[in-house]
Amino acid sequence: MATVKAQGNGLAGKGGSGRGKVMLSRLTPRFGLTRKKDGTTTTTIAVAATAITHTPAAIALTALHSGTPAGITVWEDSVMQYLARLDPKDLEYVKHLPGLGQEGVKDYLRSLTRSYSEQRASKILSLIEPIALAVNSFRRVIGSMVQSNPEIAALVWGSVQLLLEMCILPTLVHEKILGMLDTLCVYLPLFENWRNLYPHESFTHLGEKVRAACREFVGFTVHAIRFLRRNAALNVLLSIVSPSLSGKFVEAEIKIKRHTEHLAIQTQTAEAESSRSRDRVILEMLKATGPSGQGVTPTKTTLPFRYLQHVIRNHAFFDREQELSEVHTQLERGRLPATRDTRLSSAVLHGIGGVGKSSIAVEYLYAHYDDYPVIIWMYADQEDKLTAQFVQLARFLGLIENGRTDKAHEDVLHWISNLDVNWLLVLDNADDLSKLDPYWPSAKHGGILVTSRNSFQGSGSRSFATSGVAVKPFTADQGAQFLLRALPADRPITEADSGAARDVSNIFDGLPLGLKQASCYMQTRHCRPGDYFERWVQDRGTLEGTPVPGYAKNLTNVWELSMQMLSQDSTDLLDLLAVLDPDSIPAELFAKHVHLTPFLPPSANGTVSFRYIDAVAGLSDQSLVHVKASGAILSLHRFFQDSTLHKLRQNATRYQEVYRSVLVMLKSAVPPDDFLTLKHVSIWTVMETYIPHLERLYQQALKGPVETEALNLLVHVSGRAAGHYLETGQYGHGEALLARTKNLTSSRPDICPVTLSKIYYYHGRLCQETNQPVGAVENLERALALWNQAAQEAKAGEKVYPAILHENLGMSCIGAQRFDEAKMALQQAIDIARQPETACANVLGDFLQCLAACHLHEGNIDAAEDMVRRALLERCGADNENRGGALYTLGNVCLRQNKYHEALQLHQDVLRIYTEDLGHTHHWVADSCHKVGCILSMPGFDGRDLVKAE
Secondary structure (H helix, E strand, O other), rough: OEEHHHHHHOOOOOOOOOOOOEEEEOOOOOOEEEEOOOEEEEEEEOOOHHHHHHHHHHHHHHHHHHHOOOOHHHHHHHHHHHHOOOHHHHHHHHHHHOOOOOOOOHHHHHHHHHHHHOOHHHHHHHHHHHHHHHHHOOOHHHHHHOOHHHHHHHHHHHHHHHHHHHHHHHHHHHHHHHHHHHHHHHHHHHHHHHHHHHOOOOOOHHHHHHHHHHHHHHHHHHHHHHHHOOOOOHHHHHHHHHHHHEEEEEEEEHHHHHHHHHHHHHHHHHHHHHHHHHHHHHHHHHHHHHHHHOOOOOOOOOEEEEEEEOOOOOOOOOOHHHHHHHHHHHHOOOOOOOOOOOOOEEEEEEOOOOOHHHHHHHHHHOOOOOHHEEEEEEEEEOHHHHHHHHHHHHHHHHHOOOOOOOOOOHHHHHHHHHHOOOEEEEEEEEOOHHHHHOOOOOOOOOOOEEEOOOOOOOOOOOOOOOOEEEEOOOOHHHHHHHHHHHOOOOOOOOOOHHHHHHHHHHHHOOHHHHHHHHHHHHHHHHHHHHHHHHHHHHHHHOOOEEEOOOOOEOHHHHHHHHHHHHHHHHHHHHHHHHEEEEHOEEHHHEEEEEEEOOOOOOOOOOOOOOOHHHHHHHHHHHHOOEEHHHHHHEEEEHHHHHHHHHHHOOOOHHHHHHHHHHHHHHHHHHHOOOOOOOOOEEEHHHHHHEEEHHHHHHHHOOOOOOHHHHHHHHHHHHHHHHHHHHHHHHHHHHHHHHHHHHHHOOOOOOOOOOHHHHHHHHHHHHHHHHOOHHHHHHHHHHHHHHHHHHHHHOOOOOHHHHHHHHHHHHHHHHHHHOOOHHHHHHHHHHHHHHHHOOOOOHHHHHHHHHHHHHHHHHHHHHHHHHHHHEEEEEEOOOOOOOOHHHHHHHHHHHOOOHHHHHHHHHHHHHHHHHHHHHHHOHHHHHHHHHHHHHHHHOOOOOOOOHHHHH
8 A cells, every 4th residue: 555645745735733744545456467368468456476375286387388477476486396396296296285375375284284183193192292202212221121132122122112103203293394384484475575675686696595495395385285184193104104204304394494594694695795785876876976965064063072971080990901902902993194004993892790891991081082083972772862862962063954853863973984083982881782783983984982791793793893802800919909999098008908808809709890889888987808898798698689690799788788878868869860761860850850759858948959969979979879060960880770779679669659759750851742833942952861761761660560640650751752753753763662652551541541642642643754544543533532531630731732633633534535534623623723712723724724635635626725725814924833834735726726837836935935944954845845846847837847847
């Protein structure tokens, strides 16, 4: 089915205020080939594979003698080749087998396996098989026990073995068929996809491998059908008299496995070849188009430029000279001057959590600060967070044009790749390979430093880092020296201190994070290493906790010791921080909104609570929280966050109170819904700040039950995030968020209908933007039903939403060609807008324009013209955000009336308006350019100008 936006097909205007888009659905016939009696082919409305499903072998034989019809599938072609290799006797049998067509083979095999399993003999064999296997596994032992009389042993045991094989072999064959059926279901659609993605003329070797694998599947299928159509008892006898019965299946299974392994290699090779071919084509296009094809022109940014996100140098950095040297050696290859053989260089610092990877990256950054005029630090643990940082960086560089952020990371990468100075990009905590692919620069020089728990060596479709630097824990001596530095300088280090420090180092196997915590504890409590070790030994049994993956010891012990030093306010704040994203927690969230919770109340005069300030200081003193940028940003180490959350969840009442309180703050911090404004550019940065924390809260919701109030708050904030994704064109993120929200609420009847209605509303809007008219109607109808069932008190204050909901439902019905329903919904929106208390008067013209679009799609030109002129009367004033929408629709009406000059003038006006309001890169502007070009190229237009049209 083809779906087309109305603003791109010349039939309708922009959807109202831009909130609703028109989509058309057309049923496109599917054509196949029918062979005439004289051997020629004729096109009919059919699908070739359908006929093969009914008489596969017969049609395949006909095709062998008359040539392969166009459009035939890989499976059908393999059936033909398989039949061509059979001798006449086997060919006669296979020719009459049903179910060999691509559409029917899986269902036919499943039907046969069910029927075979229900046979009485098959059921008996399935009961006997476990016993037979157990006895058979001891046959060597039994044979050795009867060696005293080998003649009798041979007779008796030979008979037993015969019976065992009669019971086992048919069942094993049946199991192989079931397993191979699952494999066939996986590969059957892949064969066609590979053929379409990699045409045979360009990828000959891959095409041959696909057909070879498919032929083996066909052969296995034929054997399977013959086996399953026989009686189970007969298969028992045949397994004895014909040992090759099971051998055929074993041989076929081995061949299929070998071919599919080869296919994996061939597809990887084909992908590399295809990518290289695309690169050559793009390079040729860029050369041909000159400067205009170079993408975004690099912004003139004052150098040096550093985007460090408040990453501060640790002046107490210890050791790690070897790792720093290795990183420098690897990244040195990417540095200018150009007289050397420079190239893009990268390295990954990899090791377990808490080993100090990020600390090494920070130290390298500052140690070579003057070597790199451009330095960029990115947190790469979540794709949403990485996207938000690239958007923020694009703003700093002046690459955001007209508020559009959907291509921000591409613009930043283009800027980086065109730098003529040395640059360094740090991707911190990049544990997922798939998240780095869209954010990896394509440059001829520069350095990229990655920190990760994974080395990326040999994983995924590509290895990002050119080299890996393994970061290991300190040795026992290094760990002891690290701890001894924490002792006061005015006290001499004794031999006992050195021994105890070594003992403490051994507790953590030299893991720097644990040693750092022990060091902080000794400093704040003014105790010696021996005192710390004694306390650890005493509390070890009761302070056991969350283990560190891949590490012999755990850090919970140290964490608990540090927790004893915290005040109640610091403990409360740590609990609140534990459910948020750990890297960039805005202090403003607590400074402005924590008073809405039971925790850390403000002072009597309403200013920021001194208790909050002291609580932050308490956490910072224990190195549990790092305060960045003069207190504006807080960060929490992941291990301590996980440990806090682990303990918090053990107290369900406390956890629910903390979780709910964070959502109360988040709802207050996130701007409310505004359905009357097209773009909320001024609040995009706010949404980008809080979306990573919403993601973290969702992760917590998936791990356990969430009480009603908290879940309603989570759904509310999710709706706001979905609206942000919709505005900024991040449809994939929006789709994932909405689907996850629906799944989370599917079995919860306690969700507020109005809150849930907005989730379905935003999903309907997303379907509009992505040309899914049926999905848009379904979601918006569900949104309207939820709104209607909501209590009046829940609807209080929602004066705009019902009108906007009806408007978008009407526009979606137009796209689905349900015109009567569209007119009813749009008329309801108009009626609501005319009520004085709805505050919709300024968008009444939008609703009238949508109704005009409906008339236009129905073919009622006069009614469309009358309605759109009424809409223009309602669109007075330059402050109307979609003032070009009605002119667009009127221009389309003039096209239907063959008034080409009027239509051209109107669409040129629209192009000017949209360019002024939205910028030359907006997709509405592109659509208007296309519309003006189409009018200039129309054969019936006396002002036709193909040069201008092009």
